[in-house]
Amino acid sequence: MMIDIKEAQLDGAYKLIVAGEVDASSSIHLDNALSKALGEYKRILIDLSDLEYISSAGLGVFISYIDEIRAQGIELVLFGLKEKVQQVFQILGIHDLLTIEETEADALKHLNDA
Amino acid sequence: MSQKLKIRISFLVGLIAWVLYVFFNIYTLMLQRYDMRENLAAVMPQIFLTIFIVATMTYYRYKITKAESINFIDLLWKVFITGLIATIISLGIQGFFIVFRDSQLSENPIAINFLYQIYSGVVIIYLVSTMVVWKRLILYQKSKNLIQLWNFFEYILYGSLLFDFFGYQLGDNNFNIALVFITGFSLVLSLNLKWIAYLNFKQKWKSILFILLSGIYLYHFLVNLNNFSVREVVIIDLMDRVFIVAILIFIFLYAVIAILVTLFNLPTSSVFERKLKEAVDFQKLSQAIPSGQSEDQTYGILLDSSMSAVFADAAWLEIRIGDTSEYFLRNLTGKEVKQIKKTVKGEAVRKIIDFDYVSLASGHQRMVGTLKTGAYKSVLALPIFIKSEQVGSLVLLQEVSEAFNREMVEIIKTFVSQASISLENALLLRDAIENERYKEQLNIAKNVQKSLLPEKLASNDYFEISAYSMAADEVGGDYYDLVKFDDQKYGLIIGDVSGKGTSAAFNMAQMKGVFRSLVQLDLTPPELIKKANLAIGSCLERSSFITASYYLIDTASGIIEFVRAGHCPTLIFCQKDQEARYLQTKGMGMGIMRNSEYDKYVEANTLGLSTEDILLLHTDGITEAMNASGEQYGEDRLRDALVRHASGCPKDIQQGIIDDLYTFLGEKKLDDDYTLVILKFR
Numbered sequence: 001m002m003i004d005i006k007e008a009q010l011d012g013a014y015k016l017i018v019a020g021e022v023d024a025s026s027s028i029h030l031d032n033a034l035s036k037a038l039g040e041y042k043r044i045l046i047d048l049s050d051l052e053y054i055s056s057a058g059l060g061v062f063i064s065y066i067d068e069i070r071a072q073g074i075e076l077v078l079f080g081l082k083e084k085v086q087q088v089f090q091i092l093g094i095h096d097l098l099t100i101e102e103t104e105a106d107a108l109k110h111l112n113d114a
Numbered sequence: 115m116s117q118k119l120k121i122r123i124s125f126l127v128g129l130i131a132w133v134l135y136v137f138f139n140i141y142t143l144m145l146q147r148y149d150m151r152e153n154l155a156a157v158m159p160q161i162f163l164t165i166f167i168v169a170t171m172t173y174y175r176y177k178i179t180k181a182e183s184i185n186f187i188d189l190l191w192k193v194f195i196t197g198l199i200a201t202i203i204s205l206g207i208q209g210f211f212i213v214f215r216d217s218q219l220s221e222n223p224i225a226i227n228f229l230y231q232i233y234s235g236v237v238i239i240y241l242v243s244t245m246v247v248w249k250r251l252i253l254y255q256k257s258k259n260l261i262q263l264w265n266f267f268e269y270i271l272y273g274s275l276l277f278d279f280f281g282y283q284l285g286d287n288n289f290n291i292a293l294v295f296i297t298g299f300s301l302v303l304s305l306n307l308k309w310i311a312y313l314n315f316k317q318k319w320k321s322i323l324f325i326l327l328s329g330i331y332l333y334h335f336l337v338n339l340n341n342f343s344v345r346e347v348v349i350i351d352l353m354d355r356v357f358i359v360a361i362l363i364f365i366f367l368y369a370v371i372a373i374l375v376t377l378f379n380l381p382t383s384s385v386f387e388r389k390l391k392e393a394v395d396f397q398k399l400s401q402a403i404p405s406g407q408s409e410d411q412t413y414g415i416l417l418d419s420s421m422s423a424v425f426a427d428a429a430w431l432e433i434r435i436g437d438t439s440e441y442f443l444r445n446l447t448g449k450e451v452k453q454i455k456k457t458v459k460g461e462a463v464r465k466i467i468d469f470d471y472v473s474l475a476s477g478h479q480r481m482v483g484t485l486k487t488g489a490y491k492s493v494l495a496l497p498i499f500i501k502s503e504q505v506g507s508l509v510l511l512q513e514v515s516e517a518f519n520r521e522m523v524e525i526i527k528t529f530v531s532q533a534s535i536s537l538e539n540a541l542l543l544r545d546a547i548e549n550e551r552y553k554e555q556l557n558i559a560k561n562v563q564k565s566l567l568p569e570k571l572a573s574n575d576y577f578e579i580s581a582y583s584m585a586a587d588e589v590g591g592d593y594y595d596l597v598k599f600d601d602q603k604y605g606l607i608i609g610d611v612s613g614k615g616t617s618a619a620f621n622m623a624q625m626k627g628v629f630r631s632l633v634q635l636d637l638t639p640p641e642l643i644k645k646a647n648l649a650i651g652s653c654l655e656r657s658s659f660i661t662a663s664y665y666l667i668d669t670a671s672g673i674i675e676f677v678r679a680g681h682c683p684t685l686i687f688c689q690k691d692q693e694a695r696y697l698q699t700k701g702m703g704m705g706i707m708r709n710s711e712y713d714k715y716v717e718a719n720t721l722g723l724s725t726e727d728i729l730l731l732h733t734d735g736i737t738e739a740m741n742a743s744g745e746q747y748g749e750d751r752l753r754d755a756l757v758r759h760a761s762g763c764p765k766d767i768q769q770g771i772i773d774d775l776y777t778f779l780g781e782k783k784l785d786d787d788y789t790l791v792i793l794k795f796r
Contacts, residue, residue, distance in 0.1 A: 064656040
């Protein structure tokens with residue numbers, strides 16, 4: 001299964017839906033999508049509920065934008081992570097650096113509270 | 115018996131037979147003259163003449179070798195020379211009669227017979243040698259039937275030699291019947307003239323000349339033989355022998371038919387020659403590059419053979435690689451080419467010249483264009499494609515308008531496609547060599563990386579260790595190392611660079627450098643990881659990171675201080691309760707946060723292990739290995755495998771786990787680097 005990225009406009013937020021598998025070769029698509037979103041929006045949701053697998057290269061994409069997110073005060077929330085994916089984030093220790101919520105409602109709430 | 119010996123023997127036999135023939139002839143004459151009773155001697159000249167003929171036939175059969183297309187003219191030349199010598203001798207004999215016209219000598223039967231015998235020897239030699247040459251020509255491109263026919267003809271000729279013992283004379287009924295029979299055969303054989311097709315224009319003229327001359331010799335001999343015949347004094351008249359007359363007729367028939375066929379073939383010979391040259395040029399093109407010629411030479415051959423195939427007055431070949439064009443010109447200047455490029459008419463031709471042509475598949479006629487101004491009126495242009503990309507254009511020019519026909523376009527097309535194949539092969543070869551070089555380089559990289567991992571791991575009375583690492587590609591990003599501080603204190607590290615392949619391998623090498631230098635400072639694990647994060651963070655690209663676990667082991671006490679920097683959790687096996695578990699600790703990968711803020715994510719941990727306990731370090735290549743149904747090997751399977759094999763030595767445990775992993779994967783290949791380090795306390 002390959003990577004599948006869709007975008008959606010929500011009320012006051014931009015949503016990226018990343019599904020499938022993110023490995024060394026497909027991480028470039030994630031990078032492009034993320035780079036575009038960060039350039040245009042300040043409030044971003046990323047739906048990972050259909051993400052089956054993410055490799056270290058895929059994680060590297062998120063990591064490479066951490067500084068930018070912080071510096072520009074962008075609100076970026078990940079949600080819907082499968083247990084296995086959540087575990088990968090956790091082992092690497094980046095769950096503390098990124099905002100991760102369980103559901104879309106939680107994620108939206110986090111955005112609105114911020 | 116060797117060829118040479120056969121030639122020598124037949125020569126010797128022929129010579130002796132001729133001498134005896136002459137001797138018995140004169141002897142017979144003597145007997146007649148002095149009116150002595152005829153005895154057995156009368157038949158002797160017949161016998162020796164026959165032996166002489168057979169010997170001559172044998173001699174030439176071996177002397178005149180097989181006809182090849184290159185030596186047709188040589189063969190005819192031999193006939194011409196033999197005939198010339200024979201004619202000179204014949205003229206000499208005639209001269210004798212003229213000189214001694216009024217003398218008794220010219221009426222002397224012995225003198226006449228002697229001269230006649232010399233003369234008949236010479237004529238027989240000429241006839242036999244010519245017949246053999248004709249035979250070689252007839253049998254050039256032989257078939258089974260033709261060979262049978264010829265052999266039959268030869269048997270009949272030998273038979274005619276026996277027939278001649280009966281003493282029939284020219285004009286007798288039986289004589290005529292035999293002659294008609296043989297003539298019929300000769301006629302059938304004379305229709306085999308395939309060799310003529312292989313002569314070029316000049317050679318055809320030469321052969322007409324030589325055959326014509328051999329015919330004239332023949333006529334001359336015939337007249338002379340007849341002159342002797344009418345004197346009625348010769349003992350054995352060659353004209354009364356079926357064999358001689360039959361050969362005469364055969365040679366004459368073949369000569370006449372050959373001359374006529376050659377004459378009629380003259381106008382078409384240029385076409386045949388052209389076809390032959392095209393075939394040769396084609397051959398040259400297809401062999402140009404394999405035989406080690408450069409691309410430029412191939413272009414030259416293509417240009418020249420194309421020009422001669424369509425009678426072009428001028429031509430050019432443009433080879434465009436990237437933005438640079440290389441021109442090969444024939445009878446043209448660069449300025450003329452520019453002028454022609456500007457003024458040429460014809461849509462396809464224009465596209466070809468401008469390197470704008472799409473495919474070779476469509477129409478032929480359109481590749482022909484016209485020019486209104488300048489010396490040239492007709493243009494024929496063809497694109498040269500390599501790997502479906504136009505790399506060149508071949509343009510042929512003629513001073514006459516509408517000079518190029520459909521057939522010419524086809525010929526040039528074959529030339530061009532052959533040249534394309536040659537060039538493409540050359541390119542493929544070059545690519546293959548290039549690939550081979552890359553492979554070699556990767557192999558070197560692989561060996562270099564192998565040397566970055568410890569070749570042999572230390573051990574002491576308290577522990578034993580075994581490690582295995584495998585890269586998915588030639589090189590990978592996994593790292594492990596063991597450093598000995600003193601007899602009891604060891605530092606053990608395992609690391610995994612994000613990504614895989616060459617870039618991961620470079621980062622892994624950096625990691626080794628950083629670790630090896632920091633480890634000298636005798637730091638606590640948290641200090642070492644913090645410093646390593648700063649060092650590594652400053653040299654990795656932003657999206658790369660390294661996960662690692664560092665263990666400082668006191669082997670005597672079994673106390674292990676460790677830090678997990680985002681790496682896969684450590685798996686331990688406790689001998690006491692026969693259980694294995696993952697150590698749940700906090701930590702972050704190095705290179706993610708590249709400042710001191712990272713420090714707060716570094717957690718110091720301590721662990722106590724005792725005898726027979728096992729510490730298992732791994733990289734995610736093992737737990738994330740996926741089988742054909744998309745299932746991961748996972749932490750649980752790894753843990754269970756460890757428990758199953760825990761009783762063995764580290765090496766056996768390691769092998770047991772790897773076997774278990776491969777059984778799980780089945781046909782599927784691993785697509786990530788993986789490393790397994792197993793430390794067991796004694």
